[in-house]
Amino acid sequence: MTVNPAALQRWLICGPELARCISEFESEIEHASYSSSQLHHEEGLTAQTNFKQQVNSLVDVISTFGNPFEDGCPELVVLNTRACANDSVAETVKRVKDLGREQYLKYKNEVLINKTGSIRDTIKRNSLALFRSPEPKLKSKTSQQLAAYRSNTSLFGRLYIANQQHNADPTEFFSHENQPPFFI
Numbered sequence: 001m002t003v004n005p006a007a008l009q010r011w012l013i014c015g016p017e018l019a020r021c022i023s024e025f026e027s028e029i030e031h032a033s034y035s036s037s038q039l040h041h042e043e044g045l046t047a048q049t050n051f052k053q054q055v056n057s058l059v060d061v062i063s064t065f066g067n068p069f070e071d072g073c074p075e076l077v078v079l080n081t082r083a084c085a086n087d088s089v090a091e092t093v094k095r096v097k098d099l100g101r102e103q104y105l106k107y108k109n110e111v112l113i114n115k116t117g118s119i120r121d122t123i124k125r126n127s128l129a130l131f132r133s134p135e136p137k138l139k140s141k142t143s144q145q146l147a148a149y150r151s152n153t154s155l156f157g158r159l160y161i162a163n164q165q166h167n168a169d170p171t172e173f174f175s176h177e178n179q180p181p182f183f184i
Contacts, residue, residue: 078131088129099126 002008061080068077076085076093110117
């Protein structure tokens, strides 16, 4: 620095200002008092209270129903009911880590490496079977027939009104079948 006169001149001009900025920064760091807005979202009182409540609830369930890891049960069980989970839920638990890894790698390749996707693109929601997911209900044959009858009634009503407005023959209207009859 002393060899180059231009560098020495810059240091003489900027040096005191840099020293002041550094000392100001260090004093701010030493005396920094974090307000609630500067805390991580899990460091707030509400998050800590919720976490404590959830841990106490887990301890209560384990003390009431026993430790599920000591049972040697090969199935996946719900802690508070000891009911076996569906096979789809067990499969979800087995593959959720791999699914997350696949989605992360896809995002990393598309957005960060290849730059073919935007960072603002929405993330696809996974439809995974969970413990509280209701099983899809299958419609019974009678409920399907009833829905078809209601649809046909509505259709015939509209067609009949249209038929009257055009002065068509009602016997010809009723001679056509909409669909084959259902046998119960």
